[in-house]
Amino acid sequence: MIDAVEQLEETPGRALVESGALVAGTMARTAAGLLFDPGSSRVRLHDGLAAWLRRTATDADVEAPSPVSARARCRAGAALAFATELSVTRAAQGRTVRTDGFLTPGPGGRAPADEIGEAVVLAARGTAEEWRVRHLGYLLAEAAVAADLDAAVVARGLRLAGSLTGRxxxxxxxxxxxxxxxxxxxxxxxxxxxxxxxxxxxxxxxxxxxxxxxxxxxxPRPGGSALPRxxxxxxxxxxxxxxxxxxxxxxxxxxxxxxxxxxxxx
Known part of the structure; x- marks a missing residue:
């Protein structure tokens, strides 16, 4: 029984999300359980949404470039934990997960949402302003319920956000x-x-x-008149x-x- 628990906790993807505790606090472990052991919680995520976040976490953990610092790894895990957190909130608010194929894997087993998930993980790893990680994760949760925003528009919003200072x-x-x-x-x-x-x-x-x-x-106006304040x-x-x-x-x-x-x- 102990071996089974230890194996579960070391599952790639789950281990990444749990590592986010350095940035996201104890919520990271709760989010990991919700994604990788849904039967342990009364709260449930939409199946397609949960599968996407699990897939993103697993790919980011297994295929991480080398070397990746421990701090960068925990930022990636925290972003996915925050995505899970806001997804629970959006569900409670009555926001339904989109059904337009955004989350559905196509040829090659890759969904349009997977590009966004990978881009968010990369952005979270690379930022030194760790308060941004929460909002990067929130982008994943919002994209999952924003049927009016296709993957290209979401990617544009992420690029715009990445070009801005924290202030x-x-x-x-x-x-x-x-x-x-x-x-x-x-x-x-x-x-x-x-x-x-x-x-x-x-x-x-x-x-x-x-x-x-x-x-x-x-x-500036002709004649050098004063500009409006x-x-x-x-x-x-x-x-x-x-x-x-x-x-x-x-x-x-x-x-x-x-x-x-x-x-x-x-």
Whole structure:
């Protein structure tokens, strides 16, 4: 009996998800049990969704490039644990798993979702900002219930997110919750002296120029007239911004992080 338990715990894929405890805490072990020993929990995942996450975890564990640091490995496992966690929440919210073939393996045994799973594992391994790992995992859970987003659109959203700084993601989160937590109405500085505020304004400007936030940066007027002052309260998510916000479930970014990012703009 003990040998059977030890063998179960050492199953490739399960071992990877459990290793995510360094980033995801004890939830990683619960998620591993839900994926690889579903009979041990009262909670159940959709069969196709669970099979996809198991397949992603197993492939990432068995076919991991060498060498992979222990910390990078645990980030990959944590991303899959967070995906499992949000999948349970989405099911409780009544969000149904898509049935359009996204999760269904085709020729070669590979589903469209498998490309996304592999890309998320790679992104999780490679990030030094480990708070991002939660949201990378959340992308998998959201993609599984977002029937209006095909694999190419999901991949685009992941690439967009990967090109952004951590503070830029938090600023998107701030604008996305503007109805719940009003944004400041004081104009942002035009010529800040401190480096922190300068860098925060650079992040904001890149979001505007990149088409993730409206309004875009103002164009200098003929005659050198004064440009309008931007207030955080004026900001809105564009369609590109909505895609990143939705896929990474940025509504779960901590309020403290949002407060800090907005303070950097002051």
């Amino acid at each position: 830029q993601l938090v600023l998107l989160a701030a604008v996305g919750r503007r109805e719940r937590i009003p944004l400041p109405i004081a104009p942002v500085p035009q010529d800040p002296r401190g480096w922190t505020t300068w860098a925060a304004l650079e992040d904001l400007g890149e979001l505007q120029r990149g088409g993730l936030l409206d309004p875009p940066p103002p164009t 931007l207030r955080p309260a004026d900001l809105r998510l564009t369609r590109r911004g909505v895609l990143v916000h939705r896929l990474l479930a940025l509504e779960f970014v901590r309020d403290e992080a949002v407060t800090e990012a907005l303070a950097d703009l002051a």
